[in-house]
Amino acid sequence: MRSLVFPRVSKTPSARPFAQLFRVIDLIHEALVDGVPVTKRDIYYKDVQLFRSQATVDRLVDDLAATLQLTRADLNVRASSKGLMCGSGVTMHMQSGETLELCDGDASLIPPSEDIKRFAVAQTLAWVLVVEKEAVFQTLCRLRLATHETLPGSGLIVTGKGYPDVATRQLVKTLADNLPARVPILALVDGDAYGIDILSVYKHGSTRMRHENSHLAADRVQWLGLWASELASLGIDKDALLPITKHDEKKARSLLKRENLPARWRKELQYMLFSRRKAEIEVLGAARATQESIADLTQAASFSHCDFNRERAGGSPGTPLSRYLVKKIGDACTESGHSSED
Structure with missing residues (x-):
């Protein structure tokens, strides 16, 4: 619980926190009366000198919503978008009449x-992949992984560019609530404490917005x-991994207490603390492309010999990252299909 005290002994004016709070309330009241939605970013730029940082506005808006037991939408504060998506088989019909x-x-x-007014999802949609990093997301888009010919159907790829914004979490939650059980919702994050924490925000919700977790947490998300x-089984040497930092260790120990x-x-997390190494997604590029490791991966993904030769020739994605994902997405789709039949 957070509280404001006045007067208080501090190096900065003790009235500033109250001024910031009342300014946020004033701007939200104005948005409600005028019926014009605002974003946290809009509120911040209304009085930059007073707020000094975007984080101040973010905290005050979330605290107000939690105190009043309302959502930010009830306060006419809408989420600004930063997340991205690409894929096949999904059409969005917007309130404006436009179609995406x-x-x-x-x-x-x-x-x-x-x-968003409504979604239209094709029967061919077979999987959803939530990616932590924008750079990895852009690579998968460029490789057209969403329509990879060896996967059991088309897919949707989403990224929140690190810790996700509300709009991205709402999308993942909506998909989790409405897609059939045969469609797995998967997450690709770094194998470190911060990657797991980002995964937790998607699956369990965040501490800061726990009053809205029922509308934002998507329990169906699988790691x-x-x-x-x-x-090691992918041919990646331990020396290729980055050593963990003090911040990584502190975050890991904090997560282990949950x-x-x-x-x-x-x-x-225990493996990371024991090995003193962390695995970032980009390390897959360091995989040794031996014929043995390639054969293991391609056989697990049910590739034929000519399929793989075509992949190496540029007919379809053949990077270590794409081979890794093709195998694991295929396995997840098979497992989800069997589970939905039971």
């Missing part, structure tokens, strides 16, 4: 949920990878 049809090779900005404990931490997550 996704492409498997180009990224589209994820619109706020208030702007696809990257797991530090699996890298009661609802899944067993797999706990195991990977």
Whole structure:
């Protein structure tokens, strides 16, 4: 619980926190009376000298919503978008009358949920992949992984560019609530403490916005990878991994104290602390492209010999990252299909 005290002994004016709070309340009241939604960014730029940082506005808006037991949408504060998506088989019909049809090779900005009237999802949609990093997301778009010919169907790829914004979390939550059980919702994050924390925000919600977690947390999200404990089997030497920092160790130990931490997550965090190494997604590029490791991966993904030769020739993605994902997404789709039949 946070409290404001006046007067108080400090190096900065003790009235500033109150001025900031009342300014935020004033701007929200104005938005409600005028019926014009605002974003946190809008509020910040209304009085930069007073707020001094965007984080101040973010904290005050979230605290107000939690205190009043309302959502930010109830306060007419809407999410500004930063997340991206690409893929095939999903069409969004907007409140404005426009239609947003996704492409498997180009990224589209994820619109706020208030702007979306309804979704149309094709029967061919077989999987959803949430990616932590924008750079990795852009690579997968460029490789057209969403329509990879060896996967059991088309896919949707989403990124929140690190810790996700509300619009991205709302999209993932909506998909989790409405897609059939046969469609797995998977997450690709770094095999370190911060990657697991980002995964936790998608799956369990955030502490700061726990009053809205029922509308934002998507429990169906499964951790696809990257797991530090699996890298040796992919031909990646321990020396290729980055050493953990004091911040990594502190974050890992903090996560291990959580009661609802899944067993797999706990195991990977303990492995990271024991090995003193962390696995970032980009390390897959360091995989030794030996004929043995290639054969293992391609056989697991049910590739034929001519399929793989065509992949190496440029007919379809053949990077270590794409081979890794093709195998693991395929396995997840098979497992989800069997589970939905039971």
